[in-house]
Amino acid sequence: MESIMIYVPAILAVVGLLFMVIKRSWVLKQDPGDGKMKEISEYIYEGALAFLKAEYKLLTLFVIGASIALAAITFLPGATTHLSIVIAFVFGAVFSALAGNMGMKIATKTNVRTTQAARTSLPQALKVSFGGGTVMGLGVAGLAVLGLTAFFIFFFHFFMNGQWVEGLYNGETRTANELMTILLETLAGFSLGAESIALFARVGGGIYTKAADVGADLVGKVEAGIPEDDPRNPATIADNVGDNVGDVAGMGADLFGSYVATVLAAMVLGNYVIKDMGGSIADAFGGIGPILLPMAIAGVGIIISIIGTMLVKISNNDAKEAQVQGALNVGNWVSIGLTAVACYVLVTWMLPATMKMKFYGEGYMDISSMRVFYATLVGLFVGAVISSVTEYYTGLGKKPILAIVQKSSTGAGTNIIAGLATGMISTFPTVLLFASAIWASYAFAGFYGVALAASAMMATTAMQLAIDAFGPISDNAGGIAEMSELPKEVRQRTDILDSVGNTTAATGKGFAIASAALTSLALFAAYVTFTGIDGINIFKAPVLAMLFVGGMIPVVFSALAMNSVGKAAMDMVYEVRRQFREIPGIMEGTGKPEYAKCVDISTKAALREMMLPGILTIGFPIAIVLLGKLVYPENNQLIAEMLGGYMAGVTVSGVLWAVFQNNAGGAWDNAKKSFEAGVMINGEMTYKGSDAHKAAVTGDTVGDPFKDTSGPSMNILIKLTCLIGLVIAPILGGHDAKAVVQEVEAVEVVVEAPAPEVKQSTKEIRIESVKSADGKVKATVTTVTDSAESVEVFEGTEAEVNAKLEAFKKK
């Protein structure tokens, strides 16, 4: 029987989108200011649209190519994936692009309105800028949940007639579990589409924003000696566009991808829980409670985020950074608290009170739904704590930053060593936090627990994105104030928002890494279940070799991204120099710089330079499978393990390099900023313009591509790698019923014999297990002691027999 709950997440997503539309029209109704402001804002808007347009043109080609490849995969022998994965893929790409498009449009419309609002008061400026962020956050989260759940509903009817019963697929009878697996394999296309767009948005956006930034600074600030955001600088519009392209659209696409992938992975593992419980459960949700739960959490999370965003406000016009940060914190903490409550309600309501889950090497265990709830708490804890850890290593006035400041006095070399070391050391608490979270959530509820921990953490995505997007909006608002030569207090107000925005940008990156790490692990677990292998054994040399190769990829990817920024920035430098040289009166303000040319250069460079990292990311997993097929044509299990080893290598190394690069970059940035207010070095107050400050500026130059290009790209790299693995998995898979008929195999039933007394050392336990063609297993257990011999026989599916053997073992 179908449950109404299958529709609820989609409905909640629509509610979120409706709220977003209302908020959006409120923001757009705000006063966009007068002449010059409007003009500049228009330039930024046009620049952003120009980038999007060029990007979409390229992406259309990519989507067509990838669709053909995906379609080809479904025709491979042994593949169970349905051709409709292509539709899911295209929609995933389109939805992700739509979300990015919408976010960037609202951000570029909100910036000037924030500037105008800042002319009246700070609370109003916060309201407008955070309003824009809210639109962005709800748009991304709403589209993510709506897209995924709508496709699930559609596929559930298409593949399973909306019921948990066995049925025909490709002319074979499949169990409900198998049909659901095929459904979810196909649904993975949506996630793959979203993440592919994210790759280009993050990497392309990262290259764009830094090329424009570095180019504008090198010629404008250093060579021509004009201040930041000066309208005479031809690259200044590109720079402001970059903030939106990189920080708004890039981050949005990143979290869109994480959100979808996390929920998907949790659904896959939910299906596995049902399988472990014997292939069907009786509940009020049509027997698919564990599969619906992650979607329900995501849906409720949207409503919670709406509540959270409503709490973000200040009333005092003289408020400082602390109050603004405090307002954001209230919203954030309330959302997290409400999510915990929602998880409790949903988990205890939707899951069976006790579930059976298989733990590799430990056998089957009874897991209560409360333990799943504890796993979600682990996820919420990680999401909250990771921000503090990031804040410690990158925050103004914190010990590591002060140490870097001190080291700046002996030159750029020591500043850079200190920054690198800070980033490297910051991996210590971060990795321990992640490792503990993996272990704890797994100990509570297996990999389903890990996936639900990620789901709970991601539930407040809309809120996180709102906080995140408000930063670049405020940054832009300040730029517009500067370029429009507005009164000083306007810039002061936007500066307060911008300063808070810098902190939230750093902590937001921490959240994005944490989400990427947990998402990848959940996908990794889903991968193993899709392929039907019973583990990834790194004691097999080919698997170990792939672990090495996987570990290397993030390092090389980062290097490529960094070099790309360098190349793109040089293009920009030459163009700005040319304009200064050739346009008469440009420095006097009488000649008009050709902003569009600079926007065009950044756009082209970003699109050109993201190709190689993209090929690396997508090509390597495919190459490994092809190589594996070449060397081991008959051993899909080993190839699946090799690909799994590669995925693990990319994930472990990718997380490390993400943390290292983001935090080193953030630390250098704030070490440089520390000089603005003045710092005490060797007993002397030191300010901007000092040699120590120059050293710190050099450090920041190194940190820019770290924190804005290569570091954040790691998130996409690890998620996309795991997703590609997941889509390939069915080809290597052993869950296919057809394969079972062809291979009659000895079943391994692992039972740890009860440790006998020392005197019983002659006790023998004999287990005989048989799997027949129809998948049924018969196990005969013979116990021989000194005095007697007894025989017990268990029959049923493999899962049932294992469960019975477990129970027998307990006796």
Added chain:
Amino acid sequence: MESIMIYVPAILAVVGLLFMVIKRSWVLKQDPGDGKMKEISEYIYEGALAFLKAEYKLLTLFVIGASIALAAITFLPGATTHLSIVIAFVFGAVFSALAGNMGMKIATKTNVRTTQAARTSLPQALKVSFGGGTVMGLGVAGLAVLGLTAFFIFFFHFFMNGQWVEGLYNGETRTANELMTILLETLAGFSLGAESIALFARVGGGIYTKAADVGADLVGKVEAGIPEDDPRNPATIADNVGDNVGDVAGMGADLFGSYVATVLAAMVLGNYVIKDMGGSIADAFGGIGPILLPMAIAGVGIIISIIGTMLVKISNNDAKEAQVQGALNVGNWVSIGLTAVACYVLVTWMLPATMKMKFYGEGYMDISSMRVFYATLVGLFVGAVISSVTEYYTGLGKKPILAIVQKSSTGAGTNIIAGLATGMISTFPTVLLFASAIWASYAFAGFYGVALAASAMMATTAMQLAIDAFGPISDNAGGIAEMSELPKEVRQRTDILDSVGNTTAATGKGFAIASAALTSLALFAAYVTFTGIDGINIFKAPVLAMLFVGGMIPVVFSALAMNSVGKAAMDMVYEVRRQFREIPGIMEGTGKPEYAKCVDISTKAALREMMLPGILTIGFPIAIVLLGKLVYPENNQLIAEMLGGYMAGVTVSGVLWAVFQNNAGGAWDNAKKSFEAGVMINGEMTYKGSDAHKAAVTGDTVGDPFKDTSGPSMNILIKLTCLIGLVIAPILGGHDAKAVVQEVEAVEVVVEAPAPEVKQSTKEIRIESVKSADGKVKATVTTVTDSAESVEVFEGTEAEVNAKLEAFKKK
């Protein structure tokens, strides 16, 4: 029957040591020059001895503490390791220290003799400096092989009465295989002792040399404006001592440790080959040919290295770098070629023509001895190619260096980004090379093949070290020439040697990484056999969590080492400044600097700062086991897998960070050096003193701790981690016969059923397997087809039965 071959490697080692003594007395007989030269050389010698003395004092405490801990381990319940592991450990530490001591003494005696020889001719200078290097190389290799083989001979008689037969241990009857395992577990103590000393020598030495170097440069060159190696600089002696402490003693201890560990791991895996073949083989080597083979290769390698060193000479006094490099290459390539021939002879002579080896997931396979030979070729190939790869990314005039030089024109920031990116990209070919080598040598001959690949590569250790040590000796010789104000042509001659030495230093680092990587993999494989687990499944979340933690350790270790250099260098800066301020006439050359004070500061700082990285390295594996025992008191298998996951994480990440840091550091160094001859930037010749050069100097400052401290330390970190795992392994082990008696368990016998025709889909294969208390296994295989039923019974040890089942499967 005992074979004479057991004594041959030890005899060859003694031959090597005798040759070393002769060479040593020849070097010492060379003219040490006159007054000032002798005095300076004496200072360096004293400084080096002072460091060694202080270091040994600390190490004595460490060895005592570690011995107690090791002794305690042997008393743990379930541990099979014999108490004599403590003796092996102490001797390993003493031999390693002895080798380092000897190497450093000869290096500090050879430097001044090289200077003196350079007054007559370049060929003579090369002869002397390379003679010193040869003494160092043969001393290290000779002591390593002698120590390991002597202990093996002793233990073979002590544990097994010099025979491959079963025997009593701790009152239990053990098979010969088990006794050999216990023997090798105990022998691992020797390797652990050697590697522990290497940790302190490498890390301490690395900190020492860079603290002195950076301190001397910052105050001397930058603040006081006096040239490098100026005798008025109080830190200049410490700087020259540092070259010996870091590059000679550190590298020597590193390769000593690799050499011993590689041979040990290959022996462990050789024992496993015998086990896979049913527990005994009949050969002309007392049934232990596969175990003796790695020792034989090591022994013959010493003789080959002697031949190789004899070929290194030039005759032309006007020779340039290319000719000197060519002479070294001749020696190196001939050694590698001879080693290939020796491997062919030894492998085909000492191994059974065909061996059975178990491949996890693929079952037993017949491996011919020729395949083992191919595996050794893989090792030799890696050793040769890794140098070229390193040379490409760090060599003067190569593309990556030229790119960094170009980027220097836009400032230190772009120089540093380019250097970082170069180091990062260099992981691409390096990791692909390693991964292919692992895969290929494993495909040829399993993990025994991997270990023998490493053994073959390490066979020419003496030659590699000779090439390596000659660099810092020449560097020192140049320093002495400068400080003694000798004629210009002397310095020119030593500069040629020094320049070649810089190249060999970079390629030597490549060799050291490759050796560490392969050694660690061999140890990793040995670990799995010691613990008796059948793999490391990263799909178990606790194992995956430890993979993450392991991956993080090298990053944090590197950061600690880098910070240590910073702190120690600041101590040095303050001391040099103090002396310049307080000692009258120091700048005029009338006052005498207090060299000893600077030596003392470097010494103290190095010893103090190496504590934390040391604790991190040694403490974490122990902490993981303790944590595992706490959470899973009954599941040693899982704890062993967790520790294995940690080891894999450390190895993968450690290799990446070693390659990244060494190559980035080498690249920056040579980018800076490029300015000495002048470089073309944007069409203009640019020299020393230009802004671009200053930017390159900043890059080199960052690179110094990368390439001389944290980068090379990675080798020790990964090897020591795997060795500690190996020593802990027996506690977690399942190979213990006693444990078998206590746990009567169902044996998993994995058999892939032959794929039946589609029509035979009703065929059933039933396997019933029983393991009894005495370790014997009885397997009954019932085959039921549509028409008939047949039964076959196999009995014997687990390995035998598996082999028979494999054979059955083939039918």
